[in-house]
Amino acid sequence: MASHNCDVALKLARLGLPVFPCHAENSCNSRAKSPRIKGGFYAATTDVRQIKNWWSKWPDALVGLPTGSRTGLSVIDGDIDKQSGIFRGEQQIEELNLLHPRAIKVRTPSNGVHVYFADAVGAPTSTKSISSHIDVRGNRGYVIAPETILPNGSTYTYESYTIYEALADDALPQFPYEQLQKILTDFSDTPSQHEKASSVNIESILDGATETEKITFVKNALESVPNTLCREDWIKLAASLKVAFGDLLIDDFIKFSLRYTVGDCTSKEAVQVWNSLVPHTVTSIAPAFALLKDQMGEKQWAYLWRRVFEAREKKALHIEQQTLSNQTLRTSSDENNIDPVDLWNKFDPPDLPRGLLPNILEDFAILNGKQIGADPAGLAMAAIVTCAVAIPDQVKLKVKQYDDWFESARIWCALVGLSSPQFQCH
DSSP, X not given: OOOHHHHHHHHXXXXXXXXXXXXXXXXXXXXXXXXXSTTGGGGOBOOHHHHHHHHHHOTTOEEEEEEBTTXXXXXXXXXXXXXXXXXXXXXXXXXXXXXXXXXXXXXXXXXXXXXXXEOOTTOOOEEEEEETTEEEEOTTEEEEOTXXXXXXXXXXXXXXXXXXXXXXXXXXXXXXXXXXXXXXXXXXXXXXXXXXXXXXXXXXHHHHSOHHHHHHHHXXXXXXXXXXXXXXXXXXXHHHHHHHHXXXXXXXXXXXXXXXXXXXXXXXXXXXXXXHOOOSSOOSSHHHHHHHHHHHOHHHHHHHHHHHHHHHHHHHHHHHHHHHHHHHHHHHSOXXXXXXXXXXXXXXXXXXXXXXXXXXXXXXXXXXXXXXXOOHHHHHHHHHHHHHHTSOTTOEEESSTTSOOEEESOOOOOOOOOOOGGGOOO
């Protein structure tokens, strides 16, 4: 006998909407609403036989519905405020004028809302980039389908218009992509005082702190802050840490994960998540900073950074005193006894300047430099030359405005350094 959720999945599949099974409850190895099958929403199908096989094996599985180009649907997800229970996400959707009278509105079991639109090219999948309680589900995203029942009996419920009616009428409104882009632009240009202060603090720290200082801060933060992150933010934290520092902080991340207060988390699960990450949407440490700041609050955030910068000041003072002492010694010594500079000595290369290269090249150089232990400047130069090679000679740059001097994208680069240990002769 087919389960209710199986019937929901089959109804959607017959409309041409691919579906897939998701976990119904938290367990030691999985989280509720996460995909039950390998490949997740990429493995979603309209094949009736496959769907029946899945729900025969897992009768209570929730119905996952891909968003974006797979189904032609995009969703704005408004969450409630977990502390107060206020429908904050729904309020923010209304305040930003993102509702539409013909959009499908679904009430989630937690009293949040899913607002369905026809997919638009470029519709993203993002978490809280629009507002504090709003997520967007577009390409490479999914939601739990309307009418799905959870094990406790709560349901994803249509408030009025249904998917079946919307597709039959062919009247589903277009996802407000341009409107959301404008909101993001306005938000970045004129944020509120609280949001502006947080943004400036994080950005200034990213610009001013050294890699060692960032690592020290993150280690202290992971050791002390509470862990109430939702699964999606928990994975984003791991991705941000991994893309910034490689595997350097895996043990600190595992200890932080084991302090999960909303449910249970094992070391095995934390390691599996960390090892399975292939960062692409997360490209820096900034998301980790934002998540940790939200967990600890403004006062503890400022306190931990003050400790880091106090250590810097003490070190700087020590170096300054040592320098003055060395200068005094050199001044008092006979100039004829000063050793000349050894031009063949080894010198540490300067750090690769940030902000000079396109983001994709800079991220490539920094990430791979950390992973293989090489100077990122060399990788950056190699990447620039490779890009130049890809430009045909027919594409030329006019060097001077009022001259006939044209140049093709030909770049010569020589990387000079010691060979890797595994290639050295003994």
